Every structure is written in structure tokens, then in C-alpha cells.
Amino acid sequence: MADSLPLFPLRTVLVPGGSLGLRIFETRYLDLVRDCGRSGTGFGVCLILDGGEAGQPATPAMVGTEARIEDFGKSDDGLLTLLVRGTRRFRVRETHVRDNGLLVGQVDWLDPDPDDELRPQHGLLGSLLRQAIDQVGGEHADAPPARFDEAAWVGWRLAELLSVTHAQQQALLEEDDPHARLDRLLALIA
Incomplete structure (x- = not known):
């Protein structure tokens, strides 16, 4: 059964263990951060295949990485800033758009990498x-x-x-x- 995961399409790729700094200004993403903070959950970062980071929901790649918020603050211009860390990978089955414009995916979690040594x-x-x-x-x-x-x-x-x-x-x-x-x-x- 697929899990529901809010998606944050970006013009970058987040990999497991990687960190990413974000500046949040759109209402849909402020709502996302609030919801993640309340529930202790993450959100999905996907590379944008078509569209933009702001405005209409973009078309995301079908494989992304869950992001967990590690730190937050406020920039000099008053915007919310986040430091997120990539955790596990997922594959998007389907998406829908909430009333506030937030893209939500039904996702399957991909298996974690094995603990193999370098060959x-x-x-x-x-x-x-x-x-x-x-x-x-x-x-x-x-x-x-x-x-x-x-x-x-x-x-x-x-x-x-x-x-x-x-x-x-x-x-x-x-x-x-x-x-x-x-x-x-x-x-x-x-």
C-alpha cells in the first residue's frame, strides 16, 4: 500500500544523507513545514521535469528523496529558512494537488542500500x-x-x-x- 507524502519539486536533486538549504515563501510550503513540524514527518524532494519552483505545481521526477527538517531560521529578508537532510528514496505512483496548490504523491518506499563495501x-x-x-x-x-x-x-x-x-x-x-x-x-x- 502506498503512503501519502507531500512533495516539494525543486531544480535540484537531494540524495540520501545529503543536506539542502531552502528558503520558504509560498503559503503551500509554509503549510507543509507547519504540518511536518506538528507530525514529526518529512516531505518529498523531487527534481522538476517541467514547470517552475514557484507558481503552478510543477511536474516532478517519479523518484525522489524524503527530506527531514534539521534546522530552521529566518533570513535577513524575513523568509523562513530550512536545513533538510535526505533520508530514504521513494517512487511516486500518482499525484494530486491540494486546494492550497501543494502537490501530494502516493509513494512506495524504495529499499535502503545494502551495507556493502567498495569493490x-x-x-x-x-x-x-x-x-x-x-x-x-x-x-x-x-x-x-x-x-x-x-x-x-x-x-x-x-x-x-x-x-x-x-x-x-x-x-x-x-x-x-x-x-x-x-x-x-x-x-x-x-
């Missing part, structure tokens, strides 16, 4: 990620060394950090096998 042919990607994080720092700078041997974690962090198109990021998000995802990443950097 020898992907060892380069673990080293590349370690070098990139050493150079740019950021929230993963203090990650335990063992994380750089985890196939899924390495794949998701590279999907965040590499300069690839949104369509390429979406293809990585839609890939269910972490080793196949790493193969795609190898092809992208080759």
Missing part, C-alpha cells in the same frame, strides 16, 4: 572522495575513515560533490544497486 574496481572513487572532502571540507570532513569504504555512502557523497547535470544526478538517484551507481560515477569522471 576493488571502485577503490579509486573512495580515494577521490577522501581527497575532495580534504580540499573542500564541509559537513563530512570529520567522517570516520571506514565510511570511505562503504559503497552506498561513497556513491551518494560523490553524487553530491561532483559537477554533474541534474539529469545525471537523477539517474544516480534512480539506480537501486550501489555498485551500479559507482559504475555510473566512474563513467562520468572518465
Whole structure:
């Protein structure tokens, strides 16, 4: 049975474990944040395939990532700001639009990635990620060394950090096998 999940279509891809800063100004999304805060639930972030981030509901990609609110505040211009973290992936079965313009999906949750280690042919990607994080720092700078041997974690962090198109990021998000995802990443950097 599918679960109901409010959707927030964006011109970006959120991956599991990734963080995203948002500025909220539309009533439908202020309502969404209020509802998530009251119920302790998340919402779905999907790449926009057609349409815009504001105004009429956009057409979202059918695979997205649940976002959980980690922090919130107010910007200098008075807008609500959020820091969200990607958790689990989902596939949208169908959507409908609420009276306030919020897009809601009936979703099936995708299986979490297995706790597999990097295969020898992907060892380069673990080293590349370690070098990139050493150079740019950021929230993963203090990650335990063992994380750089985890196939899924390495794949998701590279999907965040590499300069690839949104369509390429979406293809990585839609890939269910972490080793196949790493193969795609190898092809992208080759």
C-alpha cells in the first residue's frame, strides 16, 4: 500500500544523507513545514521535469528523496529558512494537488542500500572522495575513515560533490544497486 507524502519539486536533486538549504515563501510550503513540524514527518524532494519552483505545481521526477527538517531560521529578508537532510528514496505512483496548490504523491518506499563495501574496481572513487572532502571540507570532513569504504555512502557523497547535470544526478538517484551507481560515477569522471 502506498503512503501519502507531500512533495516539494525543486531544480535540484537531494540524495540520501545529503543536506539542502531552502528558503520558504509560498503559503503551500509554509503549510507543509507547519504540518511536518506538528507530525514529526518529512516531505518529498523531487527534481522538476517541467514547470517552475514557484507558481503552478510543477511536474516532478517519479523518484525522489524524503527530506527531514534539521534546522530552521529566518533570513535577513524575513523568509523562513530550512536545513533538510535526505533520508530514504521513494517512487511516486500518482499525484494530486491540494486546494492550497501543494502537490501530494502516493509513494512506495524504495529499499535502503545494502551495507556493502567498495569493490576493488571502485577503490579509486573512495580515494577521490577522501581527497575532495580534504580540499573542500564541509559537513563530512570529520567522517570516520571506514565510511570511505562503504559503497552506498561513497556513491551518494560523490553524487553530491561532483559537477554533474541534474539529469545525471537523477539517474544516480534512480539506480537501486550501489555498485551500479559507482559504475555510473566512474563513467562520468572518465
